[in-house]
Amino acid sequence: MKVAVVGATGLVGSEMLKVLAERNFPVSELIPVASEKSKGKEIEFKGKKYKVVTPDEAILLKPQVALFSAGGGTSTTYAPKFAEAGITVIDNSSAWRMDPTKKLVVPEVNAEDLTVSDKIIANPNCSTIQMVVVLKPLHEKYRIKRVVVSTYQSVTGTGVKAVQQLNDERAGRSGEKAYPYPIDLNVIPQIDVFQENGYTKEEMKMIKETNKIMGDDSIKVTATTVRIPVIGGHSEAVNIAFENEFDLQEVRELLAAQEGIVIVDDPANLKYPMPKDAHGKDEVFVGRIRRDESQDKTLNLWIVADNLRKGAATNAVQIAEYLVEKNLL
Numbered sequence: 552m553k554v555a556v557v558g559a560t561g562l563v564g565s566e567m568l569k570v571l572a573e574r575n576f577p578v579s580e581l582i583p584v585a586s587e588k589s590k591g592k593e594i595e596f597k598g599k600k601y602k603v604v605t606p607d608e609a610i611l612l613k614p615q616v617a618l619f620s621a622g623g624g625t626s627t628t629y630a631p632k633f634a635e636a637g638i639t640v641i642d643n644s645s646a647w648r649m650d651p652t653k654k655l656v657v658p659e660v661n662a663e664d665l666t667v668s669d670k671i672i673a674n675p676n677c678s679t680i681q682m683v684v685v686l687k688p689l690h691e692k693y694r695i696k697r698v699v700v701s702t703y704q705s706v707t708g709t710g711v712k713a714v715q716q717l718n719d720e721r722a723g724r725s726g727e728k729a730y731p732y733p734i735d736l737n738v739i740p741q742i743d744v745f746q747e748n749g750y751t752k753e754e755m756k757m758i759k760e761t762n763k764i765m766g767d768d769s770i771k772v773t774a775t776t777v778r779i780p781v782i783g784g785h786s787e788a789v790n791i792a793f794e795n796e797f798d799l800q801e802v803r804e805l806l807a808a809q810e811g812i813v814i815v816d817d818p819a820n821l822k823y824p825m826p827k828d829a830h831g832k833d834e835v836f837v838g839r840i841r842r843d844e845s846q847d848k849t850l851n852l853w854i855v856a857d858n859l860r861k862g863a864a865t866n867a868v869q870i871a872e873y874l875v876e877k878n879l880l
């Protein structure tokens with residue numbers, strides 16, 4: 552299969568290449584795509600070198616599927632052009648996520664919604680993906696009424712410039728800034744821009760995208776999203792209020808049975824998920840599973856995943872795998 556990776560030179564794009572190779576996605580020809588500035592640059596994939604082309608050139612090469620991670624502007628302009636040429640686009644930007652005509656997909660939750668006519672498929676925001684994988688089996692069993700989430704997000708979610716800022720600060724170098732404040736030895740309670748209601752765009756994404764993916768607007772969600780000086784992945788403290796009573800042991804069993812989740816929850820031996828351990832992995836790690844003793848039918852847990860993997864590249868590749876498996880391309 553001919554596969555285009557649009558934004559192949561970026562952080563998520565490079566992770567997409569790694570994930571495609573590791574999971575042995577059936578790539579017969581890779582088409583690395585980037586802006587004019589990177590045209591001609593060589594990208595290595597599975598021991599072969601491929602030259603970077605522009606989006607317009609990529610369309611003419613007729614890939615069957617294109618994984619986009621080149622920002623909202625590129626997706627808005629080019630995803631429809633690729634789709635018109637019969638290429639299925641899996642888009643990691645926020646451009647199409649809330650478009651009612653586009654599916655927003657986390658395979659463990661709603662892959663069955665996909666059909667052969669979906670030519671632009673949206674990949675959700677990283678912090679939303681890792682949370683809904685966990686919410687899904689719990690909602691099916693106990694019905695979720697409300698979710699309160701606080702995030703601790705890795706600088707890799709911002710991109711190369713932010714990783715550079717953190718490394719510069721650690722090395723005592725000056726350099727370009729991705730954030731309005733130092734990130735090393737700091738915590739910044741702002742991810743993306745502020746909205747009129749006082750929430751950030753990242754917080755509103757977590758709220759709206761959760762409802763769309765879960766297919767249930769009755770789930771109330773509130774979020775506080777925070778950037779921390781970490782590289783390995785995003786962490787989330789999640790408080791979930793259910794309609795029905797639950798059993799803690801059953802919650803553990805349900806989560807352990809859910810594909811893509813690994814439970815790391817052994818307080819006696821100081822075992823819990825941490826971004827250091829999630830880094831480079833495809834799974835979502837869950838621990839600190841306990842009752843909220845301040846309120847009935849309410850659960851607390853801690854979720855960690857590599858935001859460039861399950862939060863972006865892995866989820867996009869899993870969507871592509873599903874399309875191949877179900878013959879939907």
Ligand code: 2RA
Nearest residue numbers: 676677678704708709
């Ligand atoms: C972040 N969620 O971590 C964003 C990336 N899409 O900044």
